[in-house]
Amino acid sequence: xxxxxxxRAKAYRxxxxxxxxxxxxxxxxxxxxxxxxxxxxxxxxxxxRRLREAGLQVVTTDAAPGMQPDVVCRAEDLLFADGSFxxxxxxxxxxxxxxxxxxxxxxxxxxxxxVIVVDNIYLGEAVEEAERVRDPSHVRCYSAEEWRTxxxxxxxxxxDIRFFDYPVELxxxxxxxxxxxxxxxxxRELAADRIADGWIAFERIxxxxxxx
Numbered sequence: 001x002x003x004x005x006x007x008r009a010k011a012y013r014x015x016x017x018x019x020x021x022x023x024x025x026x027x028x029x030x031x032x033x034x035x036x037x038x039x040x041x042x043x044x045x046x047x048x049r050r051l052r053e054a055g056l057q058v059v060t061t062d063a064a065p066g067m068q069p070d071v072v073c074r075a076e077d078l079l080f081a082d083g084s085f086x087x088x089x090x091x092x093x094x095x096x097x098x099x100x101x102x103x104x105x106x107x108x109x110x111x112x113x114x115v116i117v118v119d120n121i122y123l124g125e126a127v128e129e130a131e132r133v134r135d136p137s138h139v140r141c142y143s144a145e146e147w148r149t150x151x152x153x154x155x156x157x158x159x160d161i162r163f164f165d166y167p168v169e170l171x172x173x174x175x176x177x178x179x180x181x182x183x184x185x186x187x188r189e190l191a192a193d194r195i196a197d198g199w200i201a202f203e204r205i206x207x208x209x210x211x212x
Contacts, residue, residue: 023118023164023206027089028054030116030160030208034086040075040107041093043067051089059085075103083112091118092204095131095141101150108154114210115156117147120166121205123194130190135177147207156209166202170195 028050031037035057039048042060045067051058061078062069073079075090076099088111090103097103107115122128122141131138142150148158174184194201 021164021166021204023091023162023204024050026162026206027051027091027116027118030114031056031087031089034113036085037087037089038078038080038085038107038110040078040088040090040103041096042069043091043093047089047091051087056087074098076106078106078110080110082109084110086113087111087116088114089116089118092120094119096137096139098139100139100142101153104150104154104156108151108156108209108211111211114159114208115151115154116206116208117151118204118206119147121163121203122146123203126190127194130187133183133190134174134179134187144205147205151207151209155212157212158207158209160208162206164204164206166204167199168202170198170200173200 024046027047031051031054037051037056037058039045039051039058039060042048042062045060048058048060059071060069061071061073061075063072063074065072071079075093075097088107090107094100094103094117107117120141122143128138128140131141144161148161151158170188174180174187179187188195191200
């Protein structure tokens with residue numbers, strides 16, 4: 001999987017769906033008062049960029065070397081001491097984590113104060129299958145209730161939850177992962193009830209959780 005993601009690095013750095021959004025503004029807002037941050041599964045580096053612009057010292061991690069993180073590691077195996085960062089954030093990556101509870105626990109462990117997670121929210125099994133056909137590295141999106149349980153099981157208290165409409169331009173969406181031909185047709189069929197006027201309607205969830 002890491003080689004696939006390294007090959008996609010440029011597309012994710014340039015993707016409008018990833019480099020912009022009110023959820024990025026919210027991550028900056030929720031990081032107010034912090035001095036240091038860890039960006040877990042940094043991808044195109046958009047969280048790190050915004051937090052650095054806000055004056056934080058930021059370290060990035062990613063399992064894919066091609067994403068050019070400061071530290072190459074999985075979210076389930078963060079190579080840092082307990083409480084190393086004021087803020088630990090992960091955006092639009094958790095649906096790829098092999099063991100989501102282990103990743104949540106690791107983010108909680110290395111956070112001194114708060115954990116911020118933004119991801120696509122669970123929209124039903126048809127959309128989940130569309131995601132897997134489009135990108136075999138997709139594991140699962142989660143509901144608000146599932147996220148609350150996972151973060152609380154990791155020893156955190158959920159302090160705030162927000163939801164965002166997340167329209168994505170349809171044509172570049174499968175292209176970013178090299179999904180073409182019959183697979184691309186299948187993706188469109190599975191997600192047909194969320195497609196209109198060349199866009200696919202997704203939703204994002206943002207959660208801020210604090211250490212007890």
